[in-house]
Amino acid sequence: MTQRPTPVRSSTQQADDEGAKKPRILIVDDEPSMRDVLRIVLRRDGYDVVVAENGNQAIAILQQQPIDLLLSDIRMPDISGVEVLRTAKTVNRDIVAFMMTAFASTDTAVEAMRLGAVDYFTKPFSMDELRFKVRQHLEASRLRQENVLLKRALNTSYSFSNIIGRSEAMLGVFKMIETIARTSSTVLITGESGTGKDMVARAVHYNSLRRDHPFVALNCGAVPETLLESELFGHMRGAFTGADTNKKGLIEVAERGTIFLDEIGEMNATMQVKLLRVLQDRRYRRLGGTEEVEADIRIIAATNQDLPKLVTDGRFREDLFYRLNVIPIQLPPLRDRPEDIPLLAEHFLGKYATQMEKPVRTISHAAQELLTAYAWPGNVRELENAIERAVALEQTPAILPESLPAHLPSGPGSVPRPTSMAVTMSSDRAEGGLPDLGEGFDLEARGEEFYRHYIALALERAGGVQTKAAELLGMSFRSFRYYAKKFNIR
Ligand SMILES: Nc1ncnc2c1ncn2[C@@H]1O[C@H](COP(=O)(O)OP(=O)(O)OP(=O)(O)O)[C@@H](O)[C@H]1O
């Protein structure tokens, strides 16, 4: 096994170490020998232990001091353990409760579970089993409480228009969005695929004075070059074959609002000139039209490419670059802001657990460590997919390492290796066709993995020559470049 380096620790972990408080356990049993054994064993395990000889005493204690875990006999001379449990739950809804019974009387045990006990032990029981379960449930309860605190923190300062982050870079982005809210300045958002460029573009619009007007997005890399001009500027009837009506362009649709030009680096030279014109004069001409139209729009552009480099290579106009780069917003890759990972993971956990109505509440420490140590080449999008998948697969209240994608444990700086992907795919096939559909299956994530794998493989076979790799895959060079960039494969 490879050695995993120490992961970045979350702030909640640090807080724990500083003020660690012993969990307090209340033992209730009318049998003195049972009380003694449990008290000795649990104290030795490091808990703060309180004992009661009967139900009334127990209720008095529960009302006086904070108890984290209740371990109560069911049959007692005065009042029953079930009554004790009922009181315990009214005092503290989150108390962890175990019942003990000398008789295998499932009826009362079931009633106790219905009232919120997590488990019951039939006497005589194994002390080791009890110790194990006590530890396990107290740990889960602690994680749940941490999660609540974390969510509270999120609501205060680590979230802006649903964008989550506590790293200095992200706090800077939030500040910038606020600062430019009252302006109409052009914004250029840069960052690797999956870093949140789309989200930031929307946040700029919805926090601006233009928020009541449309936000229109156009992916310049996805629209065929021949259609881009009419998409953007619209056309007049008869402008070209097939143009049998007048059509509004997106700039017109976005009037008084914002137009988001995604993948701006994909725009060809002719379109670059036309866009420059809009930026300079705020005027444009529809395709086939004679009159000039005024454009009252804010332009936000985004790219995952290195635009200055494209300028140097002569593939992007320098004047257009400067016109776009009025307010630059750079989104750092997730690997450069690991302190955002726990927050993001908790955020996605909450989102998907609610959406799928699954009782998954926390991320186990082991899983958390894997998440923070991984390099996330697909950035926040990849993290979101991983958590969504884990929530779908998880059968316990906490996400365990087993539910995370198999390529995660390989440590920092690592990216999923194409070879391991090939193994997964062929073994899927060996088991008889395609993998099982149903809960946890995610076609989009699978599809992305598949593309990622073959793009990397073809590039390797082609010795890094992109045109050759595209040919090997039977796709156009343009599509190839689009995907290679999207998945950040060089
Ligand atoms: N800081 C964040 N907080 C919450 N969710 C985020 C954050 N950043 C990204 N996401 C989520 O990750 C996914 C990818 O984000 P987005 O589409 O904005 O990335 P992008 O930079 O535009 O990627 P691409 O270059 O591939 O278009 C989305 O589902 C988005 O909701």
Ligand SMILES: [Mg+2]
């Ligand atoms: Mg995007």
